[in-house]
Amino acid sequence: QVQLVESGGGLVQAGGSLRLSCAASGRTFSRYAMGWFRRAPGKEREFVAAISWGGGSTYYADSVKGRFTISRDNAKNTVYLQMNSLKSEDTAVYYCAAALSTTTTQSTIAAMQRGGIDYWGQGTQVTVSS
DSSP, X not given: OOOEEEEOOEEEETTOOEEEEXXXXXXXXXXXXXXXXXXXXXXOOEEEEEEOTXXXXXXXXXXXXXXXXXXXXXXXXXXXXEEOSOOGGGXXXXXXXXXXXXXXXXXXXXXXXXXXXXXXXXXXXXXXXX
16 A cells, blocks of 8 residues: 655746655555646646656656656655746646556556556645746
């Protein structure tokens, strides 16, 4: 069992930055690929970024590539999402997600992007004012 708790959301002006954190409970954090998803008002939840269990591989949605950076610290059981050059369209509830790495990294991440998630956080609101 893994519990995920996000923090770091808030209100920021367009062009600004925020760093989201996701703290995970449990001793098996390093076995999980981790990701961030978001749901904007009136829209479906969408993939934002993911990172392999060891942190060596990262993946991003085209809409955030070059602006967002995902990272993890397995010693602290924490995954981060650094968000720079924020735009009003980044306004959403951001969710942390975990998927057990049972196959290749590429397969695990592909499954995550299709919604193959073992655990979700409760979400944190990010609001970007223009």
